[in-house]
Amino acid sequence: MADEFDGRAAVTRSMLGWGVVAGPFYLAVGVILALTRDGFDLSRHALSLLTLGPGGWLQVLNLALTGTMVIVAGWGLLRALEGRGRGAGPAVIVAGASIVLAGVFRPDPVSGFPAGAEATVSVSGLLHLGLGAVQFIAFAVAALLLARFFVSRQERGRALWSRVAGVLVLVAFAAGAALSAGPAGVALLWIAVVTGFGWLLTASRWVYGVVPHPDLAKREQPVTTGS
Numbered sequence: 001m002a003d004e005f006d007g008r009a010a011v012t013r014s015m016l017g018w019g020v021v022a023g024p025f026y027l028a029v030g031v032i033l034a035l036t037r038d039g040f041d042l043s044r045h046a047l048s049l050l051t052l053g054p055g056g057w058l059q060v061l062n063l064a065l066t067g068t069m070v071i072v073a074g075w076g077l078l079r080a081l082e083g084r085g086r087g088a089g090p091a092v093i094v095a096g097a098s099i100v101l102a103g104v105f106r107p108d109p110v111s112g113f114p115a116g117a118e119a120t121v122s123v124s125g126l127l128h129l130g131l132g133a134v135q136f137i138a139f140a141v142a143a144l145l146l147a148r149f150f151v152s153r154q155e156r157g158r159a160l161w162s163r164v165a166g167v168l169v170l171v172a173f174a175a176g177a178a179l180s181a182g183p184a185g186v187a188l189l190w191i192a193v194v195t196g197f198g199w200l201l202t203a204s205r206w207v208y209g210v211v212p213h214p215d216l217a218k219r220e221q222p223v224t225t226g227s
Contacts, residue, residue, distance in 0.1 A: 008079070012211050015076025019092075019204025022069035023197025029062045039115045043183050047193075048128065051106045053114030063103030070096030073204055077146075080207050085149025091142035092200065098135035102128055129177075136173040139196040140166040146203055158206055165199035168192075 030047040034040050037050060050059035071093050078089025108125030111118055143166030150159035172192035179185030 009212050012076050012079045013208055015072050016080065016204045016208045016211070018069040019073030019076065019200045022066050022073060023194075023201050025069065026062060026066040026197065027194070030059065033059055033062070039113050041113075042186075044186060045110065045113055046107070046186060046189055048102060048107050048132070049110065049113055051103060052109055056106070060103040060106075064100050067096045067099030067101075067103070070099060070200065072096075073200060074142075076204070077142075077207055080211050081146075081149055085146045085152070088142040088146040088149070088203075091138045091145060095135045095138035095142065095196075098131045098138065102131045102135070105131060133173070133177070136169050136192055136196060139199065140170040142166075143169065143199050143203070146207075150206075162199065162203065165195055169196045169199070 030050065031042070033050050033055070034042050034045075034047065037053075037055065040050065047059070048063075050056065051063070074089050074092030074094075074096055076089075077092055078086065081089060105124045105127040107128040108120050108122055109118070143162045147159040147162040147166070150156070150162060169192050172188045172195065176185045176188030176190075176192055179188065
């Protein structure tokens with residue numbers, strides 16, 4: 001019967017599922033493109049540079065699809081969370097919007113990539129850098145806010161992970177941006193990217209478990225494990 005199915009809970013769970021998919025999708029597509037583009041070096045070049053040159057539209061599409069998934073996941077967090085931690089959802093939505101826009105405002109080329117290019121500075125490139133900062137800051141803020149939700153549920157292990165992830169994203173991004181001209185800077189930016197998406201994946205899974213089962217006949221109270 002219709003009254004035995006909670007449509008809102010089903011939609012919310014579906015939205016959170018995109019938070020699990022977003023990071024692996026972005027990284028898998030990005031690495032495949034990186035390995036098939038002449039002159040691209042994963043140890044020296046950020047994935048966003050793949051938006052430049054022939055075939056750049058593929059990375060633009062990757063950013064658009066990934067950002068949309070992150071926005072949907074953020075909306076799912078907003079629907080799922082009540083009270084403490086609710087601000088995590090809007091922060092994730094901001095991060096997702098920044099990812100989409102980072103494909104619209106492309107970065108400046110660096111010396112040697114795309115092939116034959118020289119390093120330049122443009123308005124689009126500056127906006128791209130600014131959007132990257134917004135993305136990482138938004139992920140960090142979301143992680144720190146969601147920690148409050150887990151604390152309210154006495155899930156201290158999850159709260160600790162969320163806090164550590166938030167701080168690591170901020171520190172790795174700031175250090176990576178300062179050292180972006182060398183391999184160490186690129187490695188730190190990779191840490192920020194992987195940690196941010198890794199946090200979104202685990203957070204989406206955990207909050208998914210908090211949302212009541214949409215089938216009212218199977219609905220059970222979630223068990224608090226404290227981890």
